[in-house]
Every structure is written in C-alpha cells, then in structure tokens.
Amino acid sequence: MISQIVCFPKPIAGFSPESTVNTWNFPSHYLVPCSSGHGFRLIRGRRILTCCDSSSQSWNVPVLSSYEVVERLKLAREGEQQFMAMYSSVVGGITTDPAAMVLPLDDHMVHRGHGVFDTAMIINGNLYELDQHLDRIIRSASMAKIPLPFDRETIRRILIKTVSVSGCRDGSLRYWLSAGPGDFLLSPSQCPKPSLYAIVIEKNLTIYTTGVKVVTSSISIKPPEFATMKSVNYLPNALSQMEAEAKGAYAGIWVDNNGFIAEGPNMNVAFVVNGGTELVMPRFDNILSGCTAKRTLTLAEQLVSKGMLKSVKVMDVTVEDGKKADEMMLLGSGVLIRPVIQWDEECIGDGKEGPIAKALLDLLLEDMSSGPPSVRVLVPY
Numbered sequence: 001m002i003s004q005i006v007c008f009p010k011p012i013a014g015f016s017p018e019s020t021v022n023t024w025n026f027p028s029h030y031l032v033p034c035s036s037g038h039g040f041r042l043i044r045g046r047r048i049l050t051c052c053d054s055s056s057q058s059w060n061v062p063v064l065s066s067y068e069v070v071e072r073l074k075l076a077r078e079g080e081q082q083f084m085a086m087y088s089s090v091v092g093g094i095t096t097d098p099a100a101m102v103l104p105l106d107d108h109m110v111h112r113g114h115g116v117f118d119t120a121m122i123i124n125g126n127l128y129e130l131d132q133h134l135d136r137i138i139r140s141a142s143m144a145k146i147p148l149p150f151d152r153e154t155i156r157r158i159l160i161k162t163v164s165v166s167g168c169r170d171g172s173l174r175y176w177l178s179a180g181p182g183d184f185l186l187s188p189s190q191c192p193k194p195s196l197y198a199i200v201i202e203k204n205l206t207i208y209t210t211g212v213k214v215v216t217s218s219i220s221i222k223p224p225e226f227a228t229m230k231s232v233n234y235l236p237n238a239l240s241q242m243e244a245e246a247k248g249a250y251a252g253i254w255v256d257n258n259g260f261i262a263e264g265p266n267m268n269v270a271f272v273v274n275g276g277t278e279l280v281m282p283r284f285d286n287i288l289s290g291c292t293a294k295r296t297l298t299l300a301e302q303l304v305s306k307g308m309l310k311s312v313k314v315m316d317v318t319v320e321d322g323k324k325a326d327e328m329m330l331l332g333s334g335v336l337i338r339p340v341i342q343w344d345e346e347c348i349g350d351g352k353e354g355p356i357a358k359a360l361l362d363l364l365l366e367d368m369s370s371g372p373p374s375v376r377v378l379v380p381y
C-alpha cells in the first residue's frame, strides 16, 4: 500500500488529523490536503516543507519523484470508485488503479482536440449497441483523419476485455481514438502512433420519465462537417448546456441556419405530429447520427403495427411545427427517451408527458434488457 492514514500526536491548527497521509518513500513526512481543498502540504513533524495550495499567496512548487506523483494522484482520486478500469494503447494494457488512469499531455487530443470518442452502455453485463457505436467512432476517426491504431476487431476485443477486467455490470464504456502523443505542433506528422483509450464507469441505470423544459440554444451550431463527427471538441455543446441550466432548462436545442430543428448538445430530438399519429425526426445530414435515435426509428415500427402510430418519418422539421407538435422527446444514450413538455415559453401538446414517448421508452428498455444479439454483446467476465 502506498499511502496510509496516520494521526499527529497533537493536531496542528487548521489541519484535520484524519485527513493526513503518510508518504511512502519518506515515512516521517506527511501529505496534508489544504483546508482550501485546492492542494497539498508536505509536512515533517510540525514543519511545512512545501505547499502547493493554488489559492495561497506564497507557495513553493515542489519537485516530485514519480512515487510522490503517484501518491498525490492516489489522494486526488480517493473516493472515485466508479472508475473501474482503463485501457491505454500508450502503455499497451489495462489498469484498475484510478491513479494510473492518465493521458500524455503531448497527445494531440489533449492540446489540439484532435481526437474522436464514443460510448456504449453496460446493462446487466451486456454492452448495448457496441457495434453501432464502434462503426460510428470509426467513421468519426476517418473524418478526423486519424488512422486506426488497430483493426476494428482488435479494438472491439480490447473494449470488451476492458469491461471484463473491470467487473462492471452496469455503467458505461467510453473510448477515444486520438492522433496520439508526439509534440505540441498542429500537424500530427510527428506523432508516431495514433492512440486508443477506454474507461469503464460504474453507475446504475436511472430511468427518468418526467417531462422537461428545453430552450433554443443561442450558441452557434457546429457546421455539418463537425456536427456529424463525434470529435472531442464539445465546447459549443458544453456552453449550450450551461446556458440551458442557467435558464432553468434541461437542455438547449440547436436550430440550423435554414430554420430547421437540429439536435441537443448530447441528444437527438423527435416529435409526434398530426394528431398523435406520426413520429418525425430531423434528418441526420447535418447533425450527429444518434444510435439511440436510429434504434428508436426501428423500434417505433412496432407501434405502427399496434396501430398507435400511422407512420415514422425522417424529415426536415421547422421550429414552428416542432413547437406545435403533440409530443416532443429527447433521445440519447444518456437521456434514453425523455419527454419534453415545454420549449422556450411554449407548452408542447397539453403540457404533459405523452403516450408515444412512454411507449418508445418501454420498447427501448426492453431492447436494452432482452434485445437481439445485434444490439447486445455479452461480456465474458
């Protein structure tokens, strides 16, 4: 064990004895989290040797051994039990120690945003729509001119193995393909190898069915060549989300330059129109092709067979038509299918959750728990 909790004989003013940690390579030294919560102090006996409190006026930047770095990373990661395993092609393996789940700063994904990513939900020991998400990250990588570090089958095997090693049965798998480490220039010409990273995050699936409010996003929509690729450049998405939260809304909705409804910052949208008989979804030409939205289009055919819907269409939808819809819903791996009951100042339909959004969510949940092998990959633990 690298670190252990110790107690001072007499507490030092301002320090909580329970929060001190004995350093491994200097047994008489103690690493104490700063009361500000922004850094650490290295203490011998009652003397502060170094302080890296970012809020302090006078501080020393310590020069750390690799052991100390690991020790501090462990401290910083304490309590982060949800990060179950990480794969990195840079080290060529999987770790289950959150302190070791790190990226090289010279990776062009970090300093140039030259990387793409995707996800897959882990549901009861199965990866939901892994192949669909894998196809999408490979398409994104091709658009971002990132060569694959391995062939598709090897990437797939690495991802499944990372989940298997993690032991996680409910959560999410996130993975990245990047131009790789090399230097700090723009071109990746000096990056010898593209990289693959993956992380498994444990989290029980929570299903929300209450309707939410959305607002029209004032943040500029990404141009089609960037919106259709799932790159790591999510700054507009993050700003759109922050704007929505500041307005008390669940998400911001982008409208394209022709006045058609596009998507949310990490979800697609769909509407029920014509007196509750037609499910319509905006075309995917200028937005991200959502795996949940695409799967929902297929599942919705069951509602047509049952007579709950007359048709399912992918078409341009104007803001005016969207706001007049009988139902509106958000669709994505994170949100699943969530009804929208208000858009800006307008109520959608009767301002209550509608029957089609509920029926589609039920179909999606059933598909996630017992759908065909084309959408469920069993993880061998």
Ligand SMILES: Cc1ncc(COP(=O)(O)O)c(C=O)c1O
Pocket: 263, 264, 265, 266, 267, 268, 288, 289, 290, 291, 292, 293, 331, 332, 333, 334
């Ligand atoms: C911009 C954007 N649109 C739509 C989606 C929904 O895609 P999926 O259903 O594959 O999660 C996402 C997912 O993160 C997204 O980031």
